[in-house]
Amino acid sequence: MSTILVGGKICTPDKVFDTGVLVINNKSIELIQNKSEFKVPKTSNVLDISGCWVLPGFIDIHIHGLLGYDCMGPNLDKVIKHLPEYGVTSFMATTMTRPKEEINSLISHMTSVLSDPPVGARCLGIHVEGPHLSPERPGMANPKWFSPLTTHEVDWLQNITNSLVRMLTFAPEEGAAMDVIPYLLDHNIVPIIGHSNASYELAKEAIALGISQATHTFNAMRPLHHRDPGVTGAVLASPSITA
Incomplete structure (x- = not known):
């Protein structure tokens, strides 16, 4: 019927x-x-x-939790159940910066939930936000847990999540993170600039390499200045990037 x-x-x-x-x-x-x-x-x-x-269901690609439940850990199932009440039918479960041993445990819980999710919003994968961020632009994250992004870190994340990482926010100026952008693309992970203190020139280079999104533009990134456009200027001046 x-x-x-x-x-x-x-x-x-x-x-x-x-x-x-x-x-x-x-x-x-x-x-x-x-x-x-x-x-x-x-x-x-x-x-x-x-x-x-x-209306069509909303898709939230950057959400850490709701109603006191955190996406990063065993309460991800509660997030899945309750999100449709707010019009969200699909989402990316987003992590936070924690010590590596805690990340391992909490993401393992996420992976377990996603192996047999409850009825509710569809989780499209995991959005990793940190710990590969700039100490100059930490936001609410603790810089003592930061480390530059490497291909080894990408492999480790994909291993503990059964390849559920779909998006990754990082500071491309830290370490050799610029070299990891093609590797992310090869592994079907969307590279995102965020919590970054990169210069305008380096940010534009990262965008040319394949960065296609920016995490919370203006917030926790090198700001716009008339003599130093910074990350914000590079994002606003790039039609290929979603801010």
């Missing part, structure tokens, strides 16, 4: 149906159109959603 939502504002990529009809059949959207153009079948399950909005 089809389920039909009738009367609400229904948003699609190219228009909004002010008084729309949305037909769901076999867990798939079968039809969207104006209510005035649709005759409701008598055998359908009809829900009156007048006064409501219907």
Whole structure:
């Protein structure tokens, strides 16, 4: 039996149906159109959603938790269960900077949850934010746990997560991290600049190598200055990067 939502504002990529009809059949959207153009079948399950909005589910690519539950650890299952209540249907479980032994334990818990996730939002993978950050731009993270990104670190992360790392925020100016960008791309990991004190020139070079996103632009990165555009200037001046 089809389920039909009738009367609400229904948003699609190219228009909004002010008084729309949305037909769901076999867990798939079968039809969207104006209510005035649709005759409701008598055998359908009809829900009156007048006064409501219907939108595609939100995708959150940088979230550390909600309702007191942390993505990084065994409570990831609670995050998965509760996110749809806020319109989020897919997300990247994002980590925080911790001592390496704690990272190993907490990410192992995440991997265990994701091996058999509960009903809820779909976790698209793990977004690693730290410890490969700049001591000059630590934000809330503790610099004593920082270390430059290396290919060995990438291999270690993929090993303990069963290759679930999909995004990685790091400071490309630290150590030989610039050399790791092609390696990340080869392993289907999105390289992201963040918590970085890189110069404008180095940031532009990193973007040319394949960095395509910036983590919380303006926050915890070298700021815009008229004689030193910094990371912020490089991000804003690069059409290829998502900020």
